[in-house]
Structures are given as C-alpha cells and as structure tokens.
Amino acid sequence: MAHYSHAKVLPADLSAPPMVKAWQARALVVAILFAVTAVVLAFVGGASGWDHLWRGYLVGLTLTWGFSCGGLLMLMLQYVTGGKWGLLLRRPFEAMSRTLWLIILYWLGLGLMLSRLYMWANPGLVKEGVDKGLINTTQFNAIEHCLQWKHPMLNVGTYWVVGAICFAIWFFYTSRLNAMSLQRDKDTLAATPYWIKKFENLSGFGIVVYSLTMTALSIYWVMSTDVTWYSAVYGLLFLVGQAYQVLAFAIIVALALSKVEPFKTILRGVEQYDLGKFTFAFVMLNMYIAFGQFLIIWSGNLPEEINWYMDRINGHWGIICTIDFFLHWLIPFSLLLSRDLKSNKTRLTRVCQIMIVAKAFDLFWLVEPSYKDAARNLHFSWGILEYIAVPVAMTALWVACFCWELQRRPVVQVNDPHLAEILEPEHAVA
Template identity: 55%
Template sequence: MSHSHHTKTLPDQLAAPAFVAGWRSRALVIGAIFSAVAVVLGFLSGDGWSHFLRAWLLGLMITFGFSVGGMALLMVQYLSGGKWGLLVRRPLEAMSRTLPIPFLYFLPVAIFGVNFKKLYLWAQYPDAASAAKQHLITNEQAHAIIFKHGMLNPTTFWVTSLFCFAVWFLYSYLLNSWSLKRDADPAPNVPYWQTKFENISGFGVVVYAILLTACAILWVMSLDPTWYSTVYGLQFLVGQGYGVLALVILTLIGLSNAEPIKTIFRVTEQHDLGKLCFAFTMLNMYLAFASFLIIWSGNSPEEIPWYLDRIRGNWGVIATLDVIFHWLIPFSLLLSRDLKRIKSRLVVVCCIMIFARCWDMWWLIEPNFADARRNLHFSVGMLEYLAVPTALIAFWMAYYFTQLTKRPLVATNDPHLAEILEPEHAHA
C-alpha cells in the first residue's frame, strides 16, 4: 500500500502491547482477593449464602451483558459500517469469545437457583395453589405461578437457556472465524465480505433481541413471578450497549498508550464513540422513565407494587442514586464536546457508567426477595453484592484481556484503514 507523505503508516507489529499481560495479572489478583472475601462473608452472616447466590446472579448478568452485548454491537457495526468499526472490532470480537465464562457462571444459578430452589419462587413452590392455602405465598403470586407455568418451570428454564447459549456460541464462532478469513484474503474482495457479514448480522441482531428477551425474563424478571413488562428485554438490550460501549472506550484508551492503537485512535473517532455513548445514555433514560411514567400514571394494582418494592422502605434513596449515576451524571458530562475529546475525562465517565450498570442491576434484583422488598437494611450478607460481582467481573476481565492478545488489534483488510490513517486535519 502506498501512502503520501501526509499519511501515517501502520507499525510492523499489530499485536496487543506487552502491558496487557499486566492488566490480566492484576485482574486475576483482584478476583482471587474478592473471592476469598465473598467466602468469608458467607460464613460470617446467617443470610450470607443467600445473598451470595443473589450477588452471583448480578455478576452473571453484568459479564453476560459484556459478552453477548459485545457480539451484538459487533453485528450492529457490520450493518452500519463506518471508520469506528475498525477501532472497536477487535475488542468486540474478544468480548464475544469470552462467552464460555458467563456460561460457567450460569450453571450455579440454574443448579442452585432452580434445581435446589434457592432463588426462584416458582421453583420453590411448584404447587402454588397449595402453598397459597398454607400462606407461604400470596394469592397473587400463586395465580401468576399457575398462569405462567408453561414458561416458569425447570425444564423450560434449562432448555431455553441452553438453546440461547448454543445459538450465541454459533454466532460467536462464525463472526470470529470469518473475520480471520477476511484478514487472510490476499486480494480482499470488499463487496463479498461486506455482504457476507451484513447477511449474518441482519438476522443475528433480530435473533439476539428475541433470545435476550427470553433470558432476561427467565433469569431476572421471573424472580418476581407477578411482574410482567413488554419492554423488559429491550431495556436489557439497551443497557448492554450502554455498558459495552463504556468498556470498549476504556479498552481503546488504555491500548492507545502504545502501538498499534496509538496510530489509528484519533481524536475524531474518540469523539464519535463518545457521542455514541451519549445516544445510548439518552435511549436508556427514555426507556426507563417512559416505563415508569406509564405504569405510575396507569396506577394499576397489578403493576404498581413492583415499583413500590423499589421505592419504599429506604429503597427510594437507591432509586434516586440510580437516576444520578445511570443517567444524570453521564448525560450531563457527555454534553460537553471537550470532555469527549479528552481521554482522562472520558475514562472517568466510562467508569461511572459501568458502576451505574452494576448499581441498576442490584436495584432490579435485590427487591424481588421477601426480606428486602420495601425494606432496605444493612447486613453483613449484603456486602456479598460488592464481593461476588467484583470477583466474577475480574475473572471475566482476565479472560477478556487474554482474548485481546490472541489476534492483531487492527483488521488490515478493512476498507476504512486508509481513511483512518489520514492525519487529523484532513477532516477539519
């Protein structure tokens, strides 16, 4: 490839820099430390092991969101095109290849939560009518469990979940293997590869949305069998994009301290990714507030209790902080053009976004349980929500960093490579 004297050139080495191994080591150390803390907390508190499993579910949903959400955003990029795809492709591919970790995290939730009946009310009381007569559950809960039995039963839970993972493993394999084949193509046929990736991604995004909705309902929404929502899956979908984008930007900024990302990560593309984060923040805000407003104004006795469980009994403080962390702070900061173009400031916003995603998931999960709904109280066991997810996320991050080192960080046969190597002022 010939370049004018104004155009930058790629370095000879396109592999991840050596300091990524240091990131992985630190992640493993953090995971080991917080794993030990989580086990100790389990023995120190009477409710510790109960909260351990709930916190494990939180860690599963966050890491699952990174893996599957990364694959989904990868497919969205193939459909939309643009220079930003050259930057995010390798991190997103690495995220998609971490899917074995969330699958392993899923197994304890399914085994202990369903088979040992430690999480889900519908698993604990399959004979809901008899349980209601004994006042073990309310009549509303019994009615919901009976009505939804076709979906809320152990067989459907296992079969649906395993089917979803199988489909996502297939898509992860195809997207990653085809990416390597395109890079190895000696005379890249750009229209052929674009069409190939667009075809699988167009159908894949639809499949992803459907399967994600099913898993969000089974794994989280069914913790309260009386709750139903037509936008629940969509909220998880947008939330995954929100968290994945923040992690991608943090990854790229970290990698930009060395080659090859240092050469191609221009301020222009950094600004574009910041604007995309802003768009996801607005969409996330819109869906959550619209759902709350519609249900609250409708004032239906079948729907309002779900929000009351998460507002009353001091949960209102958590909900308020959720609004501040999840939407107000990122929205306000990302309005600034300068902030999106300054790496150190954008790093702070992205860290807040990932923390807010964990905070929001805690707000979704914990009030489903009888000891917590409308009754936020501190216990030693509650600290599991800090220890367990931190450990699970740290181990996932270690595997993610390992995957980053497996392939060159730049797709050399990308049609946008020449454009992204142009100097910054060429687009001024």
C-alpha cells in the same frame, strides 16, 4: 504558504501490547481476593449471608453476560451499520464475544442455585415467606395465581432447554463471525465488498435472533425473581443496557490501548470524539426506555403492575433509586454534553467507568427488592455486601478471560476500507 502532512504508517507488530497481559494478571488477583471475601461474608452473615451470595451471583452473571453477549450484539450492529468506529472497536468486541464459554459456566452454576432464588423452582419459598410474615394473603393469592399461569414457561425443565438453545445460537454466531473475520484478514482488499455483504446478511438476521433469545433469558434470570411482574419492554431494556455497558467498556479499552502502538496510530481525536457522541446516544436511549416504562405503569396505576415500583421506592429504597438515577443517566448525560470532555481521554474514561459501575448498581436495584425480606425494606446486613464481593470477583475473572482473548489475534484489522482514511493526519492544511 501550504503545509503538507504525510499519512501515518502502522507499525509492523499489530499484536496486543504487553500491558494487556498485566491487566490479565491484576484481574486474576482481584478475582481471587473478592471470591475469598465473598465466602467469608457468607459465613459471617449466616443464612442471610448465603442467600445474598446467591443473589450477588445472579447480579454478577447478568453483568458479565451483558459484556460477553452484548459484545456479540455490538459486533453485529457494527457490521450492519459500517463506519470507522468498527475498525477501532471490532477486536475488543470480538474478544468480548469469545468469552461466551465463561458465561456458560456461570449459567451452569446458576442452575445449582435455582431453589434458593426462584419461587417457580421451589414453591417452598412461598410457604417460607408466609411463615416469616413476609407474604400476606393478597400477595400469596397473586403469587399462587402467577405460578400456576406461568408454569408452562417458568419451570426447571424449560429453564434448561431454553438456556441451552439460546447459548447454542449465540455460540454459532460468535464462532461464525470470529472465523469470518480471520478469513477476511487473509483475503485481498479488493474482496472487501463481498465480505461486507456477507457480514451484513449474517448480522442483520442475527440481531433479531439475539434480541428474542436475550429477552427469554432476561425473563428467566431477572424478571422471574418476582413472578407477579411483567413488562412488554423488559427485553428491550436489557438490550439497550447491554449496548450501554459494552460501549463504555470497549471505549475504556481503546483509550488505554491508544497510549502505545498500534492503537496509538489509529485512534485520532476525531474518532475519539465520535465515540463519545455514540456513547451519549445510548445514554439517552437507555434513559428514554426506562422512563417510558415507569411513566406508562405509573400513570396506569394498576395494583398488579405498580407494586413492582413501590417495592423499589418505599422503605428507603427511594435513596437507591435516586442514586441510580444520578449514576445511570443524569451524570453521564450531563458530562457527555461537553465537547471538551469527549476530546479528553482521561475524562472520557472516567465517564465510561461511572457508566459500568452504574450498570452494576442498577442490577442491584432490580434484583434485591424482588425478594420479600428486602421489598420496601432496605436494611444493612453483612450479607448485602455480597452484592459487591461476588459481582466484582466474577467480573474480574471475566476481564482476565477477555484480556486472554484479546491477545490471541492482532488488535487492528488491516483489511478494512476505513484504514486508509483513519491513517490520514487530522489537520492537513492546503
């Protein structure tokens, strides 16, 4: 006996459901509460509290930058590779990319803190470290040599020029891709091959340009917190890390939206499972690159390279490193091996939430030991809680902006060749 199933039909209203506005309101409340908490902690912690507030701000900037510009990266990657996953995640990616204006404001705020975060912006920090006994003679000589050798790049003037160029390029790609997406919606389905080729041509070169510009700012913002450190794959680590966190966030949004229309119609079990597999691939790639850098440097055992890892392993930092390993790689890797988990909305959401928390935790491990008072010296202070308060406040404000952007256009793109396929029933038995 034959059983026939009819294709599903999209609802007339494709706008973002009311829950998105509720998310926005809750995010704003969280942002305000944690911003107030951050200021209180700074006053309680004294000088150390304010120093950690600036460091927490750096982590918050880097994390939200990963969501915003990483959304642009994944949007271009989708246009180059194609596939049904783009129909599901394209609108969240676009909304993430359009929050670039907030990241620009965060970047301008970082510019006001350069003298407290970077030795290349304030050589007085080197003398301060020597006076406090945090920098010995060997370290002093190495720092002075690196400051002199890297000065053509690591100086305040170049910081502003390079940052402005990078943001101008990202703004061009963001505005162009988002504008073309709306133009494609207004065109006929017959024009799809033209649009596919146009998006591919712009995005293919855009991925290369973004990789280079993103590497430049990852060096300025994070790598240069320790002027003696260098790595040939540092930019690649951030590139893959951004895709890691963006994919996790986009899946959380898509699964939450699938509870109501119109996403309820288009998110089938097979596409959800494919998204889980895609996430698993980025978890493995992230793990491979990070471990590859560690293995090469550790086996080389060169004093000018290995100290960076020693600062992040000794003095109880090994505990943080171990937790980072479990949260960032082992737990997501192990859980995403399960076929049942990738088919379960609640469990897949939990894994993606762990991945985002792990990314923030990894940034803490990257940033805090770069400062001599914390290198090989993990210790509790009220100030260190800024690494929770400030990034949460900044991320919550970013989420509110993302929700606002998500409501500005339909959450499903109807002029897509994969739409007919994705509306087919999952189990049609002939």
